[in-house]
Amino acid sequence: MHLLSIDDLSDDQIATILDEGERWFSYNRQPRRNDHRLDGLTVVNAFFENSTRTLLSFEIAANRLGAQVVTMQVEHSSIKKGETLDDTARTLNAMRPDALVIRHRTSGAPASVAAIMDCPVINAGDGTGEHPTQALLDAATIRQHFGRVEGLKIAICGDLKHSRVARSNAKLLGRLGAELRFAAPPSLMPDDLPGGALDKAVEGADVVMMLRVQRERLEEELGDAPGEYFERFGLTEERFATAAPGAVIMHPGPINRGVEIDGSLADHPTRSLIVRQVEMGVAVRMACLDLLTAERLPR
Amino acid sequence: MHLLSIDDLSDDQIATILDEGERWFSYNRQPRRNDHRLDGLTVVNAFFENSTRTLLSFEIAANRLGAQVVTMQVEHSSIKKGETLDDTARTLNAMRPDALVIRHRTSGAPASVAAIMDCPVINAGDGTGEHPTQALLDAATIRQHFGRVEGLKIAICGDLKHSRVARSNAKLLGRLGAELRFAAPPSLMPDDLPGGALDKAVEGADVVMMLRVQRERLEEELGDAPGEYFERFGLTEERFATAAPGAVIMHPGPINRGVEIDGSLADHPTRSLIVRQVEMGVAVRMACLDLLTAERLPR
Amino acid sequence: MHLLSIDDLSDDQIATILDEGERWFSYNRQPRRNDHRLDGLTVVNAFFENSTRTLLSFEIAANRLGAQVVTMQVEHSSIKKGETLDDTARTLNAMRPDALVIRHRTSGAPASVAAIMDCPVINAGDGTGEHPTQALLDAATIRQHFGRVEGLKIAICGDLKHSRVARSNAKLLGRLGAELRFAAPPSLMPDDLPGGALDKAVEGADVVMMLRVQRERLEEELGDAPGEYFERFGLTEERFATAAPGAVIMHPGPINRGVEIDGSLADHPTRSLIVRQVEMGVAVRMACLDLLTAERLPR
Numbered sequence: 001m002h003l004l005s006i007d008d009l010s011d012d013q014i015a016t017i018l019d020e021g022e023r024w025f026s027y028n029r030q031p032r033r034n035d036h037r038l039d040g041l042t043v044v045n046a047f048f049e050n051s052t053r054t055l056l057s058f059e060i061a062a063n064r065l066g067a068q069v070v071t072m073q074v075e076h077s078s079i080k081k082g083e084t085l086d087d088t089a090r091t092l093n094a095m096r097p098d099a100l101v102i103r104h105r106t107s108g109a110p111a112s113v114a115a116i117m118d119c120p121v122i123n124a125g126d127g128t129g130e131h132p133t134q135a136l137l138d139a140a141t142i143r144q145h146f147g148r149v150e151g152l153k154i155a156i157c158g159d160l161k162h163s164r165v166a167r168s169n170a171k172l173l174g175r176l177g178a179e180l181r182f183a184a185p186p187s188l189m190p191d192d193l194p195g196g197a198l199d200k201a202v203e204g205a206d207v208v209m210m211l212r213v214q215r216e217r218l219e220e221e222l223g224d225a226p227g228e229y230f231e232r233f234g235l236t237e238e239r240f241a242t243a244a245p246g247a248v249i250m251h252p253g254p255i256n257r258g259v260e261i262d263g264s265l266a267d268h269p270t271r272s273l274i275v276r277q278v279e280m281g282v283a284v285r286m287a288c289l290d291l292l293t294a295e296r297l298p299r
Numbered sequence: 300m301h302l303l304s305i306d307d308l309s310d311d312q313i314a315t316i317l318d319e320g321e322r323w324f325s326y327n328r329q330p331r332r333n334d335h336r337l338d339g340l341t342v343v344n345a346f347f348e349n350s351t352r353t354l355l356s357f358e359i360a361a362n363r364l365g366a367q368v369v370t371m372q373v374e375h376s377s378i379k380k381g382e383t384l385d386d387t388a389r390t391l392n393a394m395r396p397d398a399l400v401i402r403h404r405t406s407g408a409p410a411s412v413a414a415i416m417d418c419p420v421i422n423a424g425d426g427t428g429e430h431p432t433q434a435l436l437d438a439a440t441i442r443q444h445f446g447r448v449e450g451l452k453i454a455i456c457g458d459l460k461h462s463r464v465a466r467s468n469a470k471l472l473g474r475l476g477a478e479l480r481f482a483a484p485p486s487l488m489p490d491d492l493p494g495g496a497l498d499k500a501v502e503g504a505d506v507v508m509m510l511r512v513q514r515e516r517l518e519e520e521l522g523d524a525p526g527e528y529f530e531r532f533g534l535t536e537e538r539f540a541t542a543a544p545g546a547v548i549m550h551p552g553p554i555n556r557g558v559e560i561d562g563s564l565a566d567h568p569t570r571s572l573i574v575r576q577v578e579m580g581v582a583v584r585m586a587c588l589d590l591l592t593a594e595r596l597p598r
Numbered sequence: 599m600h601l602l603s604i605d606d607l608s609d610d611q612i613a614t615i616l617d618e619g620e621r622w623f624s625y626n627r628q629p630r631r632n633d634h635r636l637d638g639l640t641v642v643n644a645f646f647e648n649s650t651r652t653l654l655s656f657e658i659a660a661n662r663l664g665a666q667v668v669t670m671q672v673e674h675s676s677i678k679k680g681e682t683l684d685d686t687a688r689t690l691n692a693m694r695p696d697a698l699v700i701r702h703r704t705s706g707a708p709a710s711v712a713a714i715m716d717c718p719v720i721n722a723g724d725g726t727g728e729h730p731t732q733a734l735l736d737a738a739t740i741r742q743h744f745g746r747v748e749g750l751k752i753a754i755c756g757d758l759k760h761s762r763v764a765r766s767n768a769k770l771l772g773r774l775g776a777e778l779r780f781a782a783p784p785s786l787m788p789d790d791l792p793g794g795a796l797d798k799a800v801e802g803a804d805v806v807m808m809l810r811v812q813r814e815r816l817e818e819e820l821g822d823a824p825g826e827y828f829e830r831f832g833l834t835e836e837r838f839a840t841a842a843p844g845a846v847i848m849h850p851g852p853i854n855r856g857v858e859i860d861g862s863l864a865d866h867p868t869r870s871l872i873v874r875q876v877e878m879g880v881a882v883r884m885a886c887l888d889l890l891t892a893e894r895l896p897r
Contacts, residue, residue, distance in 0.1 A: 028694045029694065031894060032638070033637060033638030033639065034637075034638035034639075034640070034666065036638075039332060039333075040331075040332030040333035040335075040365075041332070041333075042333070042359055042362055042363065044355075044359075052670055052686075053689055056642070056668060056670055056690075056693060057693065059668045060640055060642075060668055060693050060695070063640055063666040063668065064640065064666075066638075068333065068362040068363075069668075070355060070358045070359055070362065070368075072351055072355055082514065082553075082555060083552075083553035083554070084556065087552075087553060087554060087556075088553075090574045090577075091352055091552065091553075091574070091577050092355075093574075094574050094575070094577035094578040094580075094581075095355060095356065095359050095577065095578070095580075095581050096327045096328065096359075096578065096581070097359070215680065253681075253685075253689065254680075254681035254685060254686075254689075255681070255685060256680060257682065257685075275688045275689070275691075275692045276692070278688075278689050278692035278693065279692040279693070279694065281692075281693075282692075282693050282694070296330060338631060338632075339630075339631030339632035339634075339664075340631065340632075341632070341658055341661055341662065343654075343658075367632065367661040367662075369654060369657045369658055369661065369667075371650055371654055381813065381852075381854060382851075382852035382853070383855065386851075386852060386853060386855075387852075389873045389876075390651055390851065390852075390873070390876050391654075392873075393873045393874070393876035393877040393879075393880075394654060394655065394658050394876065394877070394879075394880050395626045395627065395658075395877065395880070396658070595629060
């Protein structure tokens, strides 16, 4: 079993991951020693695209279950020597890891790799494709805060066109019964998501999830200075004031203060769940690694 | 005891490594937990030259025996600050690792380092010198497939001049009783190996081992487009058809499809042992790490 | 409790670290398996500035106590994406490590991070600020050699202006009762240390600690060729001959032979403690990690 897309998960598996994620969240907060269920298993992180927080999160999650972690970063990869992705996958598979976590700048690359691997593969973000563990940690964070996801009005706002986070969340939060709203600048509106205006999306929302905008994109595609983008498409205090009472703010990070979100909103002591998302990330990835490897090595 | 060259091994030690390598190969294929014999030992990988597959292979091998693995990559090294190799070796030795795996672009560098270290040193490839664990995994792969190495006709073809793989294999496979044939483009013919023409080397061979050619070298030294090299010096289906019945194809990887080898030969379901070599690589390196550290910490 | 500066340590804690450091030094020299006291704890190394030896030293120290080690290097960091240091610290904290080791090119950065973290933070060098574990390993090395620090004449010589090593040693060795002398080239003299001439500092000294000079600085600030610097400000055999009988030579490494120190002095079999410092480094860092984490997880 692989976790390449939210579509790979049954409703039961989603429920298990959210439940176990919350349980690991509490476990990680206590003075603890690592769990030992993955003792003696090898988890390989193959990151063909740089990422501090996602890589660290997976490394810590695997360690905390007792696994041995080996990380391959693209700069050191044979890819640069002209090896095909399939040949790299055959090489990785021949080393007999017990799970493979892969991030790649090309959409669909993890699926190609998974077709070759004998072990479970987790997609840690592929191009403009999916980022299923991010959506799972987002859902777990929302559920932990509100006690439910069903019926909540959730606005996902920003560069929808390039966002694998938006794509995975659209699937997962939709399946969990949320009422979704999407908003993007006109030039960053994708074809497959029903984007609208930011003000309308935020108004009355229970959750406002802002997406990161790439600074390169700001200049090239929008012709905007960061300040201008903020005025037109950022989460300002004025905009957030129109959300539902008790509304919360989320962001997959890293945040651009004053670009897509007001710094004081990001730091809001009760309304911002941004740091909580990071914490839930380790917990949910522990749940995913546990679920996927359990099939091969029953506990 | 160090493993810098095939010359460092007695015939008995070679036999032990091949036997144990085959045993670990089977072990790694089963649903398994890591072995614990190197629990609490520190293996340092000092890679002064980038290499994805060799580094990963050593990291996984050490982990699978229970060792703690610390990797130092050249980009982060004091070498850039002008430290001499001897000073780096003294520093590494002072940290009291239990084994050191070293790759370096200068031939002889691992031997200089080993002269300083108190722990066993494994040469993971030095310039145009040797790459003994590659030869050992190649021999183990051949022996596993044919049941023997003795008497087999083995053709080693390609950039012999710069190939530490060829150099180590010439020693090892020769000692194991193979009948060796070498073939290289005229400008890539070394002085110390008896190179000949490709067609003659492949004809009737039981094993055709193709070497990687550096794309930079293609242009600079050969003035060839990749396609031309392939026609003149690559393993084409026509050429391979002249090999012995049941002949197999090997390559240390990463492969250049359509340059030194036809892609469909590389992928041949029964004749290509290329992926098998990678798998045997982890196993043979486990055997080497086990053998070398056993002297210091009896089991 | 954090270890950001020598000022963070009580006299008792300093004594404990030196005692335990010497004990681990002996432990590491025997045929050993790792200790298990940090089994199941996660130590994160966040290195925002490259460093081979310090990073390796901390990684091995943490491993040798049984901890799981995760290393984040700046090249792969979100810092490059414009994330603030505080946001990075919040992210790291949310991953619930049990200790954080941080190196940063900005003085004070570890203190900013520590203000956010719930776990102990160790400063592994910050700009021109402090490098407390280097001073502790220097003091332990001196004490191991002489049986005491008190009353020894210790000359610290070189680029005092940019040296966090000098700054931490000035505090620590001063508190331990050494008689300190400082010497620097005029343009590398800081405002807060009482620098003098090299010849005067070395004369009669029991310990001569030479600091590394950056080659870039040599050319830009001194207009000196390396050879000229050596004549004027380096430790030559002539200069060292004026030190006390039994005087020893120290250097935090990596050394520039023929720039700040004569190569034969660096290699002196009885007078040079430079390699010993590296060995004591792992031992003292084990003592620091043990002390700092013991508070959270009593043993």
